[in-house]
Amino acid sequence: MTDRLITHLRYLALAMPNLDTELEFFTKYWGLTQVDRVDDTVYLAAEGSPEQFIVRLRKAEKRIDVIAFGAANRDDVHALHDSLAAKGVQIVHEPRELTQPGGGYGFRFFDLDGRTIEISSDVAVRAHRRIESREPIPVRLSHVVVNSANASALREWYEEHLGFALSDVLFSQKMGDLMYFMRCNEHHHSFAIAQGPHNSLHHASFEMRGIEEWMRGTGKILRSGARMVWGPGRHNAGDNTFAYFIDPAGNTLEYTTELAIIQDEDNWHPSRLDVDLTTTQDQWGTANEMNEYVARESFNDIDKGMFVAPPV
Structure with missing residues (x-):
C-alpha cells in the first residue's frame, strides 16, 4: 500500500x-x-x-x-x-x-x-449530524470527475505527484481508454479523469445516506424541474448508484450512494471495463442508455480557468 x-x-x-x-x-x-x-x-x-x-x-x-x-x-x-x-x-x-x-x-x-x-x-471540524432515515439530502461530497484532453498523461501525473492509485478503467474498443477512477484512501474513487475534447468539469457527486434516501432525493430533484440526464442505475466501477442532473449553470451533478470500499489495497487489481457492455454502465439496466447525447452533456463548457488562479 x-x-x-x-x-x-x-x-x-x-x-x-x-x-x-x-x-x-x-x-x-x-x-x-x-x-x-x-x-x-x-x-x-x-x-x-x-x-x-x-x-x-x-x-x-x-x-x-x-x-x-x-x-x-x-x-x-x-x-x-x-x-x-x-x-x-x-x-x-x-x-x-x-x-x-x-x-x-x-x-x-x-x-x-x-x-x-x-x-x-488543521481545518476546524464543523458541527455536523447524523442524516436521518428517509432524509433526502447529501451526507458528503463523494467525488469529483474532470474532463481532460490528455487523460492518460493526467492520470500518470496524479499517480506520480500526489500518490493517487488507479482503481478501475472504462474503455471502448473503438475509442480506447475513456475514464480512470483514482483513489486517495479506501474509497474506490474520490477523483476520476475522463477523456474529453477539452478540459472541464465532468461531474461532481454527492453521497446520500442509503438507497432509500438516494431514491427520495432523486425524486425530489426531478420534481424541482431539473433535468435528469442519466439514471437511476448502478455502475459497475465503484458499484455505486447514480442519478445525474444538470444544474442551472450547465454542470452535471450526481446523487450516489454505496460507493465501494477497498479494504485490501495490496491485493486490488484494477479492472478494464468495456463501456459497450450494458452491465458496465448500469448493472441494474434501469437507466436510460448511455449514448453520444448523454456523453456530450458531461463534456461541459471549456474551462477557461486553466493556469489562472482564482482571486479567492
Whole structure:
C-alpha cells in the first residue's frame, strides 16, 4: 500500500455568472446549507459532513476555481509542497494560514492541465449530524470527475505527484481508454479523469445516506424541474448508484450512494471495463442508455480557468 500524503477530498469550488440561481438550486433543492457569504463568494456545507464546506460558489465566468484535498498535518502539507516544487510544479501560493471558513493551513498549485488544486490540514471540524432515515439530502461530497484532453498523461501525473492509485478503467474498443477512477484512501474513487475534447468539469457527486434516501432525493430533484440526464442505475466501477442532473449553470451533478470500499489495497487489481457492455454502465439496466447525447452533456463548457488562479 502506498504511503499517501493526501487523506481525502475536501471541497469543490465553482464559478458561474448566475450565482443567485445556482445558490437557490444548491440550497433549496440539492440540500446543502449556506454557512458563510463574503460578497459574491458563498460557502455551502453538507449536514452530515465534518468539513466546514463542501461546495464554494463564486460569481464570475464559468470555471472550476479549486479542487481541494486534505492532509493529516502541517508536516505533510510541507512535505507535499516541497516534493511538488522540486519536480517543477507551478505553485500558486506557498503553505500559509488559510482565511476561509474553518481556517486551516495549506497551499495551492496547478496540476498538469492547469487546474488549481489546494492541499490543507488543521481545518476546524464543523458541527455536523447524523442524516436521518428517509432524509433526502447529501451526507458528503463523494467525488469529483474532470474532463481532460490528455487523460492518460493526467492520470500518470496524479499517480506520480500526489500518490493517487488507479482503481478501475472504462474503455471502448473503438475509442480506447475513456475514464480512470483514482483513489486517495479506501474509497474506490474520490477523483476520476475522463477523456474529453477539452478540459472541464465532468461531474461532481454527492453521497446520500442509503438507497432509500438516494431514491427520495432523486425524486425530489426531478420534481424541482431539473433535468435528469442519466439514471437511476448502478455502475459497475465503484458499484455505486447514480442519478445525474444538470444544474442551472450547465454542470452535471450526481446523487450516489454505496460507493465501494477497498479494504485490501495490496491485493486490488484494477479492472478494464468495456463501456459497450450494458452491465458496465448500469448493472441494474434501469437507466436510460448511455449514448453520444448523454456523453456530450458531461463534456461541459471549456474551462477557461486553466493556469489562472482564482482571486479567492
